[in-house]
Amino acid sequence: MKYSLFLATLLSGGLLHADVKLPAVFSDHLVLQRDKPVAVWGTADAGEAVTVTFGGQSKQATAGADGAWKVALDALKASAEPTELKVKGKNEVVFKDILVGEVWVCSGQSNMEWTVDKAVNPEQEIPAAHHPKIRLFSVPKAVANEPLKDIAQRPSWQVCSPDTVKSFSAVGYFFGRELNKALDVPIGLINTSWGGTRAEAWTSKPALEAVPSCNAIITAWDEFLKTYNLEKAKADYETATKATKEKIEKIKAENAKPGATQQPVPGAPRPFENQQTTQHRPAVLFNGMVAPIVPYTVKGAIWYQGESNQQRAVQYQTLMPTLIADWRKQWGDELSFYIVQLAGFGNGRTWPQPVGAADTWAELQWAQLQTALRVKKSGVAVANDIGEEKDIHPRNKQEVGRRLALQALVKDYKKKDYQPNGISGGPIFGGASVTGNKIVVSWSNVGGGLAARDGGELKGFIIAGEDKVWKPAKARVVGKQIHVSSEEVKNPVAVRYAWTAWCPEANLINKEGFPASLFRSDKWELSTEGVDSPFAAPKPVVAPAPAPAVPAAKPAEKEAPKALPKAA
Structure with missing residues (x-):
């Protein structure tokens, strides 16, 4: 009896009431997309009436049985006038300093994650980054086996300033800065990136399953995990790490001897990764880092990734269009999508290589170009002239961001006068x-x-x-x-x-x-042809000798796939 009275008191007092709540991508200082219906959504009590008010508009919705509600504001005009976004149910949530302009998602692996303080001239770029009309949002790294509805850490939008820009994506910032300069409207940038990750991790599982060559990735992981032994993997890692450290010390000792020929020193071993929870698995980054921001209304996405898929470059010709189609389906919008073609890089080899030697890096660059040519409302920013032989992370992110921005300015915003002859890229x-x-x-x-x-x-x-x-x-x-x-x-x-x-x-x-x-004009077999599993390596494809009298060129040694599960 006492328990029943206590429960009734709780219910009548509203202590079990669920306040109106919006996902983390809504906060003070955000930018709403112009010229499109704008999605606003969240949760409340089942059956609760919710009203969203912004810029003279008022839209209503009723929370469903699961508590979810969603409205669409009518298309908005660009505005740098700070405005409040109000959401009212049984309680009221107010977001302040809201602008309207262009919103872009910035995604990929380490070259997109690479921050402004590590780019060229940070001592000049950071102090000059006073751009109150540019707003920044960073999605925390997260792996999930199912699509998440929200971001647990609940980050906030930040006004672009020297304090906030230094740890933001350099490519994203320089892209946004160029758009802001050319369009003179507020710019919102959503950075969701993670170094060393693969395209399949950023694609939803249903999308991968629907394409045979992509579903092969899921099948390969399922088979691998059936026999994966975590304790054995840890032991093997420790043994390999010890051997690598001993090799490094030996080489350093030899190099220190007077007159010694300097040998290259291997890099330090990477941290151990549990393959049962790794960020490399299919769909896990889509679930943890893309799904929580869908369907936030955006113009499009910029993408800098591919280094970790080079061992399966031919597959990437299918995988990348699959990812783009998937994101467009998730957003319910034909988002513009612009790709950075991998910059020139030595890729751990000794140069020059034999003429015509198999090259997974080039094959991946080709796959990126094919994607841009075949997928409508997309494009490619070529960067083979601004790479660095010894560094997979070229520092000139300013030019990368500028070239991406030109793709959007010419193709999306019709700013053909922004470049001579209306050209947005190279031949x-x-x-x-x-x-x-x-x-x-x-x-x-x-x-x-x-x-x-x-x-x-x-x-x-x-x-x-x-x-x-x-x-x-x-x-x-x-x-x-x-x-x-x-x-x-x-x-x-x-x-x-x-x-x-x-x-x-x-x-x-x-x-x-x-x-x-x-x-390439030929259609000859490439080294990554038919390689669909992340646990398989490309086969060497070497041009034959021109005549028996000429010794055959020794096949270039293939670099072992980086961070592949069976190396753990």
Whole structure:
């Protein structure tokens, strides 16, 4: 009896009442997307009436049996006038200093996560970052087996300032700064990125399951985890770590001897990862770091990722479009999507490599270009000219952000006058035809014409005949085409450009100054063809020797896949 009276008291006193609540992506200082219906959603008591008020609009909804409610504000005009967003049910929630402009998601792995304080000239960039019309939101790292409805840590939107920008995505910030400068409207940037992660982790499980080559990733993980022994994995890791540390100390000791030839010192072992909970598993980052911000209304996404998928580059030609289609479905909107093509990088090899050697980095760059060409409302920012041979994280994020912004400014915002000839990027391979002993290459995105960056001869082209033996080639501009030939290849059938991870000599640009993407005219097998499992390595594909008298080139040693589960 006493218990029943106590329970009745609780109920009548409202102590079990569920206040109106919105997800963490709503806070003071946020930016709402202009020119689209704006989603506002949250939870309340089942059946509770909720009213959302903003900018003279008032929209109502009733919470369902599960407590969820959602409204759509009518499309808003851009405004830098701070306004309150009010949400009222049995209680009232008020968000202050709300602006209306352009909102973009910034996602990928470490090169997107890379912060402003680690980019070029942080001592100049950070103090100058007083941009009250730019707002920043960072999604904390989180792994989840099912899609989350909210972010547990509940971060807040931040006004861009020297204090807030230094730890924000450099590519995201420089992209947003360029948009703010060109459009003169508020910019909201949502950073959801995690270094070393793979595209499949950022894609929902149903989307992966619907595509055979992507579902193969799920199948491979299921099979791997059936026999995964955590204790054995830890023991193997400790043994391998001890051996690596001993090797490092030995090399350092040898290098310290007078007159010793300096040997490269291996990097320190990575921390142990439990593969049952790792962030590399399919869909877990979509669940933990994308789902909680859906369906927050945005214009589109910028994407810098691919390094961790290079061992399955051909699969990436399907995986990346799958991710884009998935995100568009989740948001219920055909979001614009702009990709950074991987920058030039030595990829742990000794350069130069044999001409035409298999190259997973180049194959991934090609997959990124194919995605941009095949998927509508997308594009690619080529960065092969601003990479660093010894560092997978090139510091010039300013130029990367600028090139991404130009994609959006020309394609989304129709700012064709922002760039000469309305060009948003470099020359794109348009086709090749054989004429006698040369191959004629056609291009799109030529702009004011084709040229060599340094004003000299074009470099970075290779050519091959039916024997698939690649040779360095001479190339010259003829109008809006390039003629490629080699005295060593009398009957050419295929041409490639910049087809190596590290190709600093590649110098083709348009006269607007943008670098050309790598390309290939052939359809010969690539080293990552048919590799769909994250636990498998590419097979070497090496060009045959031109004649028996010439010794066969030794296949380039394939780099072991980075951070793959069976290395744990």
